[in-house]
Amino acid sequence: MKKRIYLLAFLLVHLVSGQEKFPKDAFRSPLDIPLILAGTFGELRSNHFHAGIDIKTQQRQGLPIYAIADGTVTRIKVSHWGYGKALYVAHPNGYTSVYAHLQKFSPAIEEFVKKTQYQKRSYEIEVFPEYGKLKVYKDSLIAYTGNTGGSSGPHLHFEIRSSVSEKPTNPLLYGLDVRDATNPTLQGLYAYPLSPGALVNQSEMRVQIPFSRQADGSFLAEEIKATGIIGFGVAAYDRQDLAANQNGLYELEQKVNGTLISAFDFDSFSFGETRLINTLIDYEYMSKYRRRIQRCFKVAGNELSIYKQLKNDGKIYVEEGLNYTVEINLKDLAGNSTKVFIPVTGRREAPLKKKEVPKTERYIVAGKPNNFDLGKAKLYFPANTFYHDFYIDLRAKGDTVTVHNNSIPVQKNFTLSFNTEGYEESFLKNAFIARLDDELKPNYTKTYKRGNTFTTRTRNLGTFTLAQDTVPPKIRPKNFKSKQWLTNYRYLSLLISDDLSGIKTYEATLNGEWILMEYEPKTRTLTYNFDDIILDKKQCNLQVVVTDNVGNSTTFTSSFYRK
Template identity: 65%
Template sequence: MKKFTLGLLSLFSTFGFTQENYPQDAFRSPLDIPLILAGTFGELRSNHFHGGIDIKTQQREGLPVYGIADGTITRIKVSIWGYGKVLYVAHPNGYTSVYGHLQKFSPRIEEYVKKLQYDKKSFEVEAFPDYGELKIEKGELIAYSGNTGGSAGPHLHFEIRSSISEKPTNPMLYGIDIPDATNPTLEKLFVYPLSDNSQVNQSREKVQVNFSRQPDGTFLASTVNALGKIGVGFVGYDRLDMAANKNGVYAVSLSVNGKTYCSYDFESFSFGETRYINTLIDYDHLGRYRERIQKLFKSPGNYLSIYEELYNNGIIEVGEGLSYNLQLLISDFKGNKVTLNIPVEGKKEEIKIEKEDDRTDYYVIAKKPNNYDLGGAKVYFPENTFYEDFYIDLKKGQDTVTIHRNTVPAHRNFTITFDVDKYPEEERKQLFIARLDERLNPSYLNTYKRGNTFTARTRNLGTYTLAKDTVPPTIRTKNFKEKQWLNNYRYLSVHISDDLSGVDSYSATLNGEWILMEYEPKTNTLTYNFDDTILDKKQCVLEVTVTDNVGNTSTLATPFYRN
């Protein structure tokens, strides 16, 4: 960075950050409101790091979104999942800005997108305009904030990427200022024995260690008695000013007797490596307790590039009779930090908690393909599906297959195949492979049907079954009634849903002509804007057809009147 306060520079030196010179005055804010974050860059999410910052929009949609600099729109996408409605703008200085979960685009961009949607007769579209075709200026209105796609509430997802590598970088590195004078919070500390003969506080399993605040503001952990190879993990978060929500921390460092063993930060990462987040966290702990422990040691299969320093993969080798002072330092972007000192004594003790015996009849070798025939069902794991070798629990029931527990992460898709020979041909049309949740509710998996076998691909361990869907989707009007006069209505709203296999596709016509209806699966709503069509009839008929994932279809035809 070009500009540092002395305090920030000192902190970055402590962590050993190596940062590029990021432009500090090239970009303006994408919103004209005080910036308060709902999510920080690099935050730990399900199977990925957060690739941008989430800016709160005062709990509402429709705030103007502005281009942060001169540029040209290189990509536009409309999807019911992911970023929803999203814009990608390339700038002359080699960066690309991304604006996600938008409610709608500015008028000229909206016109471009709607033409494409009507040409393709599809709400979901993706376009890559020619370079220079859709130029924008710094501060130009380009969209309005929303809640589309995989968003859980109104906000703007904002990214800055390299236009060449597409690697995202922390937007706060570019002079975008977010007030923050609050130290991160350290919630829990864990110490792991990392070999068969290692021990921590009389245990072969990981141990939670208590700590307390000291008069100087640092924290001191209870003395840890250990022997052999050990590692450290923590649970923590950061809070920014004017926001109660928990955010991810920016940088972490662990030293042993003054020597840095592990340090990493969230300056940048590659989307191609983001799923390796499951090696940074204790995934088994996440699956059991829904809590993310960040590890300060590198596990097998971890190819993350976020590490600034790494000695002995962060593994500490404790010798009998020796003393060690471990120091954990956690920082946010503004340099606020929390320090925890962990005294460790090399001491052999009587073991009271042995390592859990997880042996089963099946053993997965991670670097080789593994194929299991369970009788009536098969499970195939390609090489490198998993990060390390382990005993896997496989069970075949009546039309169910249980594949271990969701406490082991899969990096690649594996396949589940069911033999459906016992089902009549006609009945197979309504069958599909589903994953059962903890309450045994089925969720549809894209099922490939070939001859007497059904196959699905997934990256989630758990229980799978053959499910049957015989009920077509439901369709009903929301904001109008049959044969109603709708002169003052701006839009039509229709509810669609399918309770089992889920909605696969839909289409709508008005007086026999295809119309664009925007689909919001969070509310099961289709919406049509009357501005899209000039009606030449007083009596109109809206016809909506919905098909679920096994082919069951429903159609609703609703007449109404409009001058």
């Protein structure tokens, strides 16, 4: 009897928890405007999946943001890049909401942040307030929308995470209202021969498959002739009704002769697996053509948890003499869908396009650490730096080293070291390891110096060299002049820039006291708010010191009047 009661209770708990997996009425919208999205959850981004939704803010900053439910602020982070000004609120039901790219916080939170910044004498901070210290309530003002950090325009990046696992979940699963009656768009369809000897339309390499729209809105691909193990991929995007943005798909299904063999969706994923996006997409194609093909099959190194169904890794074994119908269904969260049907005939024909694997003297075994000595330079690739084995192209000429090319995705940081013995001390003082862009312009990589060794850790392949930066940063006033009366000014700002290695630090004092200046790298602007400190002198002496990444420094001084 006890066992039956326990089993019943167990089933009831799990039934309730299943129903409450994504509560539809627990949260309000963070904004009091219609929700129009510039980005969706799981959207394909550079080296990562998008962990939230990007809500358009009518091309404006300063719109009020409201707590989606009662809770307490558990984390505040202010940084020059990434999420910029970000706020994390834990809610009693086990979820945490995240608000990013903020212009500023609500008055009480802003006061707490400013106090911490002055204590740490730093604009960039990350703090974890004592639980319950900064309580918020549903519908209460918590921040204002902005464009800080890595944002490319005003919007609110909004997330809902598990407070325990910190895994982000799709915010649209919680009942937020976004108008969407638009089907996903299919841009391209591709077939891949995957096994030795496999062919698609007489090719051993990726083949683009033409398709046409049918009367019912679906698409029909041209018949392909194939043998061996093959797979398919799609280039596709989704749109909502009120925006032209090409957003990410929510779900993809693949069937063969009516049987589901692969399916994935973007309900949730973990941050630890987000870089595995480079195994979902055809990274080589993306690096060359700037378009992301999503594979309907798994490849080596793909450990993503997004799959709901996976039979034979989503790969299709095509036998000669048999016919197959492959159906790929693209879906959004509102239930809109786009289908493409691909007729496949098992027929072996003479190959016209053969796959050639470039071979070099050096071979990477992805599961093992790999060391290479190139004379003045050394490379160390930890185990699983790459997702698969391949021949790596390594070349060295003088103080320049080429580490393959950007067609191969990198999972972990690898180490590149230069022996600087024999270089003049005057050169080494301001030298750094640089990665050359397509126009051979050197870009700073964080460089560690120890004795005669310069070292950098990076996840970027390409060409590296030793470069020198001898030019200090530039500083000039933006909205004021020396000896000017600034009584009615709310803030003062300066423009700072560096021509090569980039800005590392900045510090400002007013009448000898440290002041907080906000740095916006996108506009190269330093801004000071006069509300921060009550000045007790008419004449104010400003000093700003800016230092670049190799130690060159510039000091700017000016004075102004205020009462």
